[in-house]
Amino acid sequence: MTVINAGPPTTLRHARVPEDGMYEGPRTLRRLPEGWQERPYELFEVVPQGCTIGAEVRGVDLGRPLGDALREELNRALLEWKVLFFRGQHLTSAQQRAFARNWGELETNPLLASGSTDDVVRFDKGSGSVPTFENVWHADVTFRERPALGAVLQLRETPPLGGDTMWADMAAAYDNLPQEVKDRVDGASAVHDYIPGFARFYGPERLAPLQDVFPPVEHPVVRTHPETGRRMLFVNTSFTTRITGMEREESDRLLRFLFQQAHVPEYQVRFRWQAGDVAFWDNRATQHYAVNDYGSHRRVAERVAIAGDRPF
Structure with missing residues (x-):
C-alpha cells in the first residue's frame, strides 16, 4: 500500500492567553514630542541613562x-529626559530648597515626616520604621487638586546594597496603548x-x-503636558480609585x-544612589518606585516637592 505524505497540518488548535494582560513585543519608544526641535546643551554635559527617560547631568x-x-x-533637559540625576552634590536642606524654588513654590505634606522645615520631607528608613511609599509605582500627590509639578530628592545615607529608585515614562506608556484602549480613555476622568x-x-x-x-478629586485619565503638549497616562496604583461614569x-x-x-x-530607568546624589523629576510625566530591598539597613532621603497646576 502506498502512503501519501499530506504534509504539515494547516490549521491550529485553539489556544489563548488571558485577556487584558501585558502586551509583549516591539514598542514605539519616542523620547521627544512630535515637532520638538532638539538642540545641543551648552552649559553642561548630559549622559543618557535610558532610551526615553533619565539622564545624568x-x-x-x-x-x-x-x-x-x-x-x-x-x-529643557527636564522636559526632554523627564528625570535628571546629579552626582555628589551634598546639598544642605536650604540649598536643596533654593534649587527647587527655581521651578515654583514648594509644597508641604502633613502626612509625611518633615525635615528641617515643613516643606522638606524626610524618609528615614531602617529596622522597625514605617515603610511609607516604597514598592509601589505612583506619581506624587495626585490626590491634590493641583498635583506636584516635580520633586528634588537627595540621598543623605545609603544602604550598603539596594535602595535604588526607578522611574517610568508615562508618555511612552500612553503612546503604546492599544488603539481601542486609547479610544476608551481619551477624554475620560x-x-x-x-x-x-x-492606608x-x-x-x-x-x-x-x-x-x-x-477631598476626592477628578483628573483626566490622559493628561496633556502644559509645556510640551505631550499626552501622558495619568492614573496610578496608590491614589486612583475609579474611572468616572463606568460601572x-x-x-x-x-x-x-x-x-x-x-x-x-522599556519605559523605565533605574538609578543606583550614592550619598549626596540628587534626582530631579517631572511628576507630571513620570511615575516612580522606591525599591525596598535593603533589609534592616538604614536609608535616609530628603525630598522637596514643587507645587503644580491642575491637569487638563
Missing part, C-alpha cells in the same frame, strides 16, 4: 544660584483619593482628620490594565 553645582540661562537649559495609598501604613485615626482637607467592575478592569503600563522595562 554633569558640570552643574546645584548649591550655587542658577542664572536665567542655566535654569532655562535645565528645564478618574477619581483620585489619598486614603488608599496612605497601607496609617490607620483611620491618622487619616480621618484630613478627609476635609483632601465598578469595568472601571476596575480597565484601571488594572492601565496601572500595569508602568511595569514595562
Whole structure:
C-alpha cells in the first residue's frame, strides 16, 4: 500500500492567553514630542541613562544660584529626559530648597515626616520604621487638586546594597496603548483619593482628620503636558480609585490594565544612589518606585516637592 505524505497540518488548535494582560513585543519608544526641535546643551554635559527617560547631568553645582540661562537649559533637559540625576552634590536642606524654588513654590505634606522645615520631607528608613511609599509605582500627590509639578530628592545615607529608585515614562506608556484602549480613555476622568495609598501604613485615626482637607478629586485619565503638549497616562496604583461614569467592575478592569503600563522595562530607568546624589523629576510625566530591598539597613532621603497646576 502506498502512503501519501499530506504534509504539515494547516490549521491550529485553539489556544489563548488571558485577556487584558501585558502586551509583549516591539514598542514605539519616542523620547521627544512630535515637532520638538532638539538642540545641543551648552552649559553642561548630559549622559543618557535610558532610551526615553533619565539622564545624568554633569558640570552643574546645584548649591550655587542658577542664572536665567542655566535654569532655562535645565528645564529643557527636564522636559526632554523627564528625570535628571546629579552626582555628589551634598546639598544642605536650604540649598536643596533654593534649587527647587527655581521651578515654583514648594509644597508641604502633613502626612509625611518633615525635615528641617515643613516643606522638606524626610524618609528615614531602617529596622522597625514605617515603610511609607516604597514598592509601589505612583506619581506624587495626585490626590491634590493641583498635583506636584516635580520633586528634588537627595540621598543623605545609603544602604550598603539596594535602595535604588526607578522611574517610568508615562508618555511612552500612553503612546503604546492599544488603539481601542486609547479610544476608551481619551477624554475620560478618574477619581483620585489619598486614603488608599496612605492606608497601607496609617490607620483611620491618622487619616480621618484630613478627609476635609483632601477631598476626592477628578483628573483626566490622559493628561496633556502644559509645556510640551505631550499626552501622558495619568492614573496610578496608590491614589486612583475609579474611572468616572463606568460601572465598578469595568472601571476596575480597565484601571488594572492601565496601572500595569508602568511595569514595562522599556519605559523605565533605574538609578543606583550614592550619598549626596540628587534626582530631579517631572511628576507630571513620570511615575516612580522606591525599591525596598535593603533589609534592616538604614536609608535616609530628603525630598522637596514643587507645587503644580491642575491637569487638563
